[in-house]
Amino acid sequence: MRVKVLVFGELSIHLGWSLDLELEEAATIRSLLKLLSDRAGKSIKMDDGVTVLVNGSNISLLKGLETELRDGDLVVLLPPLSGG
């Protein structure tokens, strides 16, 4: 299945800002992050303040890292909130 990933913040330096990925059928956010970590050459962990959205919903409101992905989903990685 095809999934589009948008990467904002510093992570985009390592990953680029827009990826169209082919994933296996039973892909979850966990497996997606692993794939992206391998590509980026660094580990993308949740406690680094990275927010993950699937079709606009924060994965904390879905099934966290076990959230399943479907064909056509839009996954967005956001940097930590700050302001000023």
Add this chain to the structure above:
Amino acid sequence: MPRGYTGKILDVDLTEGRIRELKLPWRTMEDFFGGRGLAAKILWDRLGDHWSEVDPLGPENLFIALTGPLTAFYPGSRVCVSGKSPLSNGVVGSTTSTEFAMELKAAGYDGVIVSGRAEKPVYLLITDEGCEIRDASHLWGKIGEETIKLLNREVRELLSKPRRGLQREPGFLYIGPAGENRVRNAAVMTKLFHAAGYGGYGAVMGSKNLKAIVAKGSGPLPEVAAPETVKILWREVHRELIKRDRMRRWGTGYGGYYVAADTSSEPVRNWQEEWHDERRFGGPNFQFRFWVKPYHADFNCTTSCMKISCIKTGKWKGDITDMPDYEMEAYLGPNLGVFDPEGAIHLSAVIDNLGHSGINIGNTMAFAAELYQRGVLTEEDLGFKLEWGDVEAFDRLAHMIARREGIGDILAEGTYRAALKIRKLKGVDVLRYAVHVKGIEVGAHGIRSGRDYPTPIGYAASPQGGDHTSTTRDGYEDMAWSVFGDSAVVCSFCFHDPLIWEFARAVTGWDISKHRWCTEHGRRIITLQQVFILLGGPDVYWDPDKDFDNPPRFYEPLPSGPYKGMKADREIVERMKREYFKVMGWDERGIPTRETLQKLGLSYLDPPLQEMRR
């Protein structure tokens, strides 16, 4: 009795000269919390049934200054000002750091609501004894520094007791000439260089002939639900906040260089570019020549991130202001083509004294400068040349706008309305150069490089438009950041997860958690704010199909820097926006559905929305 609150709000009618005390139902306080949330509710209750007709600069509008249950307990005391915004015709919760918040609570009040209009300039004096409306004719027209000096002396003398001497300095909210002359994006000022900048509430105060509100309380703060727990948490929070090294060391001012050079999202010359490599503009260049106080804070704040700069020699000797503060640094610096720290400090001091909002007026002045660059506005229109980087010219322009002289009268309407007027006058479509969202000039964090924190819909989908402190993210975490900070009323730079939630429980005794706040209270408050935006009026209405969008400039490719060529992607903006609306329980155009309103206890908002839905 809800804990953390005094339980009383002052309700002042300046037309009648009448002062009352308002006690809100506990349920309302729990549902809307305080500050931004509670102000929105009060505005709906009083003005909601004819919102579109209410003139923000007319006597009917309310000027509201509210604290929240955490104010003066949790680090970083702030007050939230609100009302119908003369810019967005919606409701913005705009906060500023000040002892006024603590003094107000100590005097026995959670907030002040001001309606009507005084015949002559007045100020309010709030003490333990209540509220007095006092003559301010001798203060009208005075700049910030003079206002504070005069008011401070006057109030301290008034309150001095025999054998006990003068009271310590009271807390103030005041406006400068900009607010007095109803400059639409004027700020509400406090402590010389603190401003509640977004929303244009300085103009609302000005329209009521209200020069200042002064508070001095001697009572204890309200009771909290679990005092021993609060004491322990208070120490914990301070211990955690003091670890925020970079924030304490530089404040937001490290951004002046890095937000351009690194994330390429700093406005340069009215956002024509977002990258620069001017190493002379950034933290260290301010530190060694200008800093006089490197750790400045307000009541109860640990983070103490503000830096005070003073120009000690030369033609601008004596200028004192908080610099660098990133937004001021960017908007009165690179966005005006100014890369000289001294110039930016001078402009910041000028803006503070006039009572302008640095972000908003910096945006409007840059807009004017771009029109000059393109030959749409001429030297004849302005009365002088307005070249990028010319500090004296922007100084002069800022004064003209504050006093509505010449071209200043048009620019005083804020970027959007000035653009509409100039389009009519000159027959040129200048709206494409106006960098605003829903009337509110956009904060100095661009979205084109994708490297900064606002998302592609950060401004476009937010009911507070260009307000960079309140950008839209996911309808979940974005509630925790500014919606909570603006309603608890504490400084967002003192925010600590999870301690702030535990603190909120210990103060109020209510069942508050991040999850509950983000899915219930936050959504309730934002949904209410969205309804205000949808209703709009009386002079400007937002079209959900056109105006819930980024400014045209953000769809132009960046012309320089490492992210050259990048711009906002319309398809992505549309998709993310629709997804956000879905998460919020709104329809694809951003109109809250009946089910959502019911769930949030906002069914009373449904009737005016029925006509809008298709």
